[in-house]
Amino acid sequence: MADMVNVTIDGNEVSVPKGTTVLEAAKTIGTEVPHYCYHPGMSSPAMCRLCLVEVEGAPKPMPGCVTTVMEGQVIHTQSDQALKNRRGVLEFYLVNHPLDCPICDMSGECNLQDYVHAEGREQGRGIEPKRVFGRDDFGGDVLFYGDRCVMCTRCVRFMSEVEQDHRLTVVERGNRSVIDTFFEEGLEGTHWHGNIVDICPVGALVSKDFLHKARAWDLAHTPSICDCSQGCNISLHTRDNLVQRIKPRENLDVNAWWLSDLCRMDYEWMNRGDRIEAPLDRSKGGSKVLGWKEALESILRATERSEGSVKAVASARASNEDLAAFKRLVKGLGGGEIVYRSPRIEKDIPLKGFPQLAVRRDRAPNTTGANIMGMIRVGDDSATGGLEDIAGHDGIVLVLGDALEDQPNTFGANAKLYVYVGQHESAATTSAHFVLPTTTKAEGEGTFTNYEGRVQRFWRALDPPGMARPAWLVLGALAAELGCGEVVRSAADSFAIMGVDAFAGITYADIGDRGTVINEIVLVTGV
Amino acid sequence: MAISVKVMQRPEPESTSYLRAALSGMALTFKHMVNPAKVTQQYPEEMTELSPRWRGTHVMEQHADGRPKCVACGLCPTVCPANCIRLVGGEDDQGNRYPIVYEIDEFRCIFCGMCQEVCPVEAIHVGRHFENAEYTRDRFVYDLDRLMEQDHPSTLLWDPSDPSSE
Numbered sequence: 001m002a003d004m005v006n007v008t009i010d011g012n013e014v015s016v017p018k019g020t021t022v023l024e025a026a027k028t029i030g031t032e033v034p035h036y037c038y039h040p041g042m043s044s045p046a047m048c049r050l051c052l053v054e055v056e057g058a059p060k061p062m063p064g065c066v067t068t069v070m071e072g073q074v075i076h077t078q079s080d081q082a083l084k085n086r087r088g089v090l091e092f093y094l095v096n097h098p099l100d101c102p103i104c105d106m107s108g109e110c111n112l113q114d115y116v117h118a119e120g121r122e123q124g125r126g127i128e129p130k131r132v133f134g135r136d137d138f139g140g141d142v143l144f145y146g147d148r149c150v151m152c153t154r155c156v157r158f159m160s161e162v163e164q165d166h167r168l169t170v171v172e173r174g175n176r177s178v179i180d181t182f183f184e185e186g187l188e189g190t191h192w193h194g195n196i197v198d199i200c201p202v203g204a205l206v207s208k209d210f211l212h213k214a215r216a217w218d219l220a221h222t223p224s225i226c227d228c229s230q231g232c233n234i235s236l237h238t239r240d241n242l243v244q245r246i247k248p249r250e251n252l253d254v255n256a257w258w259l260s261d262l263c264r265m266d267y268e269w270m271n272r273g274d275r276i277e278a279p280l281d282r283s284k285g286g287s288k289v290l291g292w293k294e295a296l297e298s299i300l301r302a303t304e305r306s307e308g309s310v311k312a313v314a315s316a317r318a319s320n321e322d323l324a325a326f327k328r329l330v331k332g333l334g335g336g337e338i339v340y341r342s343p344r345i346e347k348d349i350p351l352k353g354f355p356q357l358a359v360r361r362d363r364a365p366n367t368t369g370a371n372i373m374g375m376i377r378v379g380d381d382s383a384t385g386g387l388e389d390i391a392g393h394d395g396i397v398l399v400l401g402d403a404l405e406d407q408p409n410t411f412g413a414n415a416k417l418y419v420y421v422g423q424h425e426s427a428a429t430t431s432a433h434f435v436l437p438t439t440t441k442a443e444g445e446g447t448f449t450n451y452e453g454r455v456q457r458f459w460r461a462l463d464p465p466g467m468a469r470p471a472w473l474v475l476g477a478l479a480a481e482l483g484c485g486e487v488v489r490s491a492a493d494s495f496a497i498m499g500v501d502a503f504a505g506i507t508y509a510d511i512g513d514r515g516t517v518i519n520e521i522v523l524v525t526g527v
Numbered sequence: 528m529a530i531s532v533k534v535m536q537r538p539e540p541e542s543t544s545y546l547r548a549a550l551s552g553m554a555l556t557f558k559h560m561v562n563p564a565k566v567t568q569q570y571p572e573e574m575t576e577l578s579p580r581w582r583g584t585h586v587m588e589q590h591a592d593g594r595p596k597c598v599a600c601g602l603c604p605t606v607c608p609a610n611c612i613r614l615v616g617g618e619d620d621q622g623n624r625y626p627i628v629y630e631i632d633e634f635r636c637i638f639c640g641m642c643q644e645v646c647p648v649e650a651i652h653v654g655r656h657f658e659n660a661e662y663t664r665d666r667f668v669y670d671l672d673r674l675m676e677q678d679h680p681s682t683l684l685w686d687p688s689d690p691s692s693e
Contacts, residue, residue: 215601218605
């Protein structure tokens with residue numbers, strides 16, 4: 001190709017597109033040149049001086065983050081000159097860094113710690129006292145420890161270039177320079193400031209929510225999908241079977257490296273303790289705990305006795321597999337309308353520097369999936385109301401995943417058969433004849449379809465409580481007994497037999513951890 | 528194959544007599560009666576000399592104002608091979624990181640002393656102490672207050688004047 005450039009990096013010949021920086025070219029051979037100020041999502045000021053590499057023919061070391069490769073260039077990232085340079089720069093970084101790693105939240109995932117450990121001096125030579133700034137509350141979820149800062153200005157550039165709301169700046173000069181907010185303004189009112197904690201290469205910016213909560217090396221990371229219809233790729237960081245924090249996961253097609261503050265703080269619901277832990281039979285009064293086999297058999301017997309039309313409530317928080325199995329079950333019982341409710345905010349909050357990403361109006365991860373399967377959105381924007389004709393229905397009432405917290409305890413009291421499948425009980429579930437416990441998205445596998453029709457997988461991060469099982473397994477087994485679909489034993493098989501045209505031919509292997517676009521794009525239309 | 532029987536001869540009385548062995552045993556006993564070197568130790572009036580490498584139940588060092596020196600960095604639960612330390616970090620009213628919960632299960636502990644070696648602030652130490660009897664098992668889970676109350680000395684493996692053993 002004409003616009004490819006051949007260069008030699010550390011003895012490896014590589015061919016990269018014209019305009020690629022040395023730092024990015026080195027990544028193609030698996031060499032990570034240490035750097036602080038460079039971030040692929042923002043401009044490069046070349047001010048950290050850590051990515052200086054040796055280029056043959058150049059009079060002095062060149063910063064790898066802004067030097068673009070040229071034909072026939074010979075670059076050394078691990079030569080004596082490059083190593084000596086990094087060693088020297090790292091020593092300068094430690095002149096004022098407090099080395100308070102034991103009490104720093106970044107410890108264990110800190111770039112300064114990693115680089116100094118790999119290439120820095122064993123012993124410090126500084127004898128002068130270090131300058132002290134103390135810590136500053138930047139507002140929002142962010143605390144600033146000025147002493148730890150390496151002045152890479154990633155946070156300043158994020159706020160000005162990506163969020164495009166100038167809230168941070170560098171004040172003072174020389175070794176007194178420090179990141180600060182404008183007067184008393186702070187970061188309140190911005191919707192993406194949590195990202196500056198992620199991109200801070202050291203522990204200068206830390207999250208108040210996560211402060212001292214867990215050490216980085218104790219956390220298990222599980223890929224997952226966020227809870228708004230944008231479908232941001234996230235990583236659930238768990239310890240002691242609890243979600244401790246949410247971090248964004250890079251996916252250039254969806255959210256790049258960013259995640260909104262609203263989504264970042266929305267994890268406590270996955271840690272709720274008041275869960276349904278066993279299948280319950282309340283059809284004969286009282287509440288009897290059943291085994292799964294017994295429970296499913298009792299429900300099947302009850303469906304034979306119960307007559308009347310089916311009315312069903314689903315949830316846009318359920319996965320595609322769950323919704324498809326629910327639909328099959330409703331079909332097996334004679335068919336009927338399925339409705340769902342989902343919360344909405346006033347309008348999309350886009351990220352100005354990356355406009356394809358926004359806090360979407362739809363605050364449920366799978367509204368598109370529910371719409372594709374022909375489910376109808378009812379209720380208002382706070383996911384309440386809209387169930388008047390179901391509450392007093394005298395046939396069969398099925399509920400999946402919606403805790404019905406706004407409904408009175410007379411909900412479903414007239415029903416011949418009322419089956420509640422979900423995670424939490426509320427007043428409206430007291431008249432349910434059968435209550436079946438299911439898993440949340442953090443406890444099982446599945447897929448969500450985001451607003452643009454991209455189907456993305458999430459993985460299991462937590463152990464489910466008690467006897468809770470994925471809804472696709474439970475509902476799929478019931479539907480199979482009623483002659484709709486077959487019994488499946490994995491989420492992948494459950495996805496394969498969904499029988500929805502939009503997903504036809506797609507497998508879990510196609511989706512991978514980056515997602516794939518479904519066959520026909522169904523736009524989400526407002527109700 | 529036919530089973531053959533081997534007839535064993537009884538040993539001669541000279542070699543089976545217990546008399547010689549009994550007498551040599553008695554000789555040893557009487558030797559100890561007159562031996563000036565005492566073997567029996569009069570515990571608890573007389574305490575055992577502990578080895579300089581002795582590692583016993585833990586002690587938490589504290590600041591002059593009674594706060595624990597621990598900063599809840601999480602290195603001791605990470606390094607502990609017996610997984611006997613439970614730590615929950617938090618922030619006190621002066622903005623310092625401190626352990627909200629710090630518990631050592633002394634039954635699980637194997638007294639390797641790695642918690643002391645890894646501690647960056649010289650807070651947790653293994654002690655020169657061995658009398659740990661309790662009436663219940665749960666008393667062997669030492670919480671932070673209990674660890675700070677321990678009044679026995681720290682192990683001789685740690686020299687306060689040279690904390691990082693240089």
